[in-house]
Amino acid sequence: MSKQPQKNKNFVPSRRSFLQGGLTAAGGAAVAAIGGGAALAAGTPDPAITELKDWNQYSGPGVDAAPYGVPSPFEAHVVRRDVPWLTADPISSINFTPLHELDGIITPNGLCFERHHSGVAEVDPAEHRLMINGLVDKPLVFTMQDLMRFPRENRVYFLECAANSGMEWRGAQLNGCQFTHGMLHNVMYTGVRLRTLLEEAGVKPAGKWILAEGADASGMGRSIPIEKALDDCLVAFKMNGEALRPEQGYPVRLCVPGWEGNMWVKWLRRIEVGDKPWQLREETSKYTDLMPDGRARRFTWAMDVKSVITNPSPQAPITHGRGHTIITGVAWSGHGKIKRVDVSIDGGRNWQHARIDGPSLSRSLHRFYYEFNWDGSPLYLQSRAIDEQGYVQPTKDALRAARGDNSIYHNNGIQTWYLKSNGEAENVEVS
């Protein structure tokens, strides 16, 4: 059987590895995988063609060699990565989606970033229940089987952690879009509208808020206004067609489209209806935005319009030299669809419209491309998204002017990659 892709245990982001760029740490693997053969002298026949390859001669493994398929061993570097020093312990920690290795709009299930507050709960679906209680006509308990008998919907939504790019509030810090923007994934969910379940129990007129609570050992809980609960929230049990992954809340999670990832309670086991918010730890101590005057905004739920160039980027340098070049990236907004993405190669002095390709769905990632003829000179690459509400992605300076340096959450500022003549890219900020 073929070698399984494995997490590169040696890759610990540190000053050194960031400095030497993804080139050595991650890009090297990519170069080896796809760049081979580029340096042939003209006129020399390519052994990739002239030599008989094993795979061309001998049969490969039969069906069922991997009953649950895995990626090619040549893609072994495409993994989630963490930054160990960010948190005290991997049980309450985070890892990041390798955005620079993906294309299109869907994030594969095994690459969706993880954030747990007490590790991955391993929940037996046969013993999982969803309870609805509080200000309802009849408190109810559902089994997983009950849930799957309600009318289902399929929806593609992005999930972004409110702290995505949070390390960059004070200035460029982490060298790689996996680390600066990778608390993000985009998945097609299958589930039941929360509204349908609430109506089954009957919300009393005094019910203005819900509390969503998880079954894990952190007992994760968030208050959500009833308008949102009755609008587009989804109680989901499938992601990209298969059962949720344990680390994404198996067997059932809440989707709160367009709003910060922490509210998308995993291992969802209880919905309580009440007349006031609960003010639990994740909406007071955390996920409140400290402003320069020392006061703090609370209930900052929506994720604002944002985009990032994923290729090239520090972990994905350009290895082909000058000539026809593709810049690509993703754009998204918690306020709806993306109307337009602009790309600048001179640090925001001049902008061109990028081409959006693939489905354009509300509160979902959009894929954009910008193609040009690179002359090999150094560039400052930026992207700027505009959503259907007309909100324009701001610069980081504009955000700091409004919110100071200690806000942590909701950093949707424009990212700059400094593309050098040798094809390496670096995380910078420009005037």
Place this chain on the structure above:
Amino acid sequence: MSKFLKFTASIVLLGAAWATNANAQDADAGEKVFRKCAACHAVGEGAKNKVGPELNEIFGRVAGSLEDFKYSKAMTKAGEEGLVWDHDSLTEYLAKPRDYVKGTKMAFAGLKKDDEIANVIAYLATFSESAEQAAAESESAPAAAPVETASAAEPAVNAADAVIPEHGVYHLGREALPEEIAAWDIDVRPDGVGLPVGSGTVADGGVLYDENCAVCHGVFGEGEGRWPVLSGGFDTLTADRPVKTIGSYWPFASTIFDYVHRAMPFGNARSLSADQTYAITAYLLYLNDIVTEEDFELSNETFSEISLPNEENFYPDDRLEEANFATNVEPCMENCGDGPAEIVMRARILDVTPDGDEENGAGGID
């Protein structure tokens, strides 16, 4: 004929696999139990000391003998008096750590189930050479029955016999019983709704805190290593590096009770009674100078007397008022900004990324 042969062969193979897995299954179950320990202990290749010592080669280790770990006096003494970790001593220690080694600083109540203890020990044995050998010689523990997993479907009831409830639109689910709601609905709001009946004093809370919380959060709530800081940080919210604690930042005392009751101690959530949680909450208020008397008693009745100093400094999201949110503004497309763009910050210069896992003062993920 050939088909039949292949069939028997695969059965024999399967049987063999199960037989040799007898020990492994035990240890597999133990790997899950070990999650209760993993907040504090690492085991396996490259395991380092965390809150507790690493547990490689624990069989045959003299208690409290790792040189690079700071044990309690009690544990060091137990080792000096001859305590060596083996199957029996581990069994007793893990059932009731504080009874077996009086004064141990392992803030863990103990494993309640015998099979959990046996399984976690079997798991630890796989990282101890001496134990592996002993196990090979002695009789193996009984294996759990292999689980049939081909189909997860439950046996069907006769469809016509299914009872259909009256409620709702789809008549799905059933009414939640009061005992069930009581078991899960433990949330507490700032107005006191949800507080259970009970009480506890600052003094009681101090004892409980030292036993259950101080290993991570520090004796004064200052936070050990990178574990969260729970006290202090007053007047730092406008500083360059704000320290957000219960005293300096949190708006409501109810959040302390709710969170500690549902999620702490880390790795052993929901193990504290209502009285214990009142006592610990009172102590955390004391560590933050919000109450000052050691005999102060926090209860469902005195709770409303408490308010936190930073409460009024929270206000609803008003982002949309920022200039950044102006709509219908056509952003500049050509010759924007003054002169060509120049680098003002780069990961290289502003890089506060430490090597490896050194202390790091930069913005965390919260």
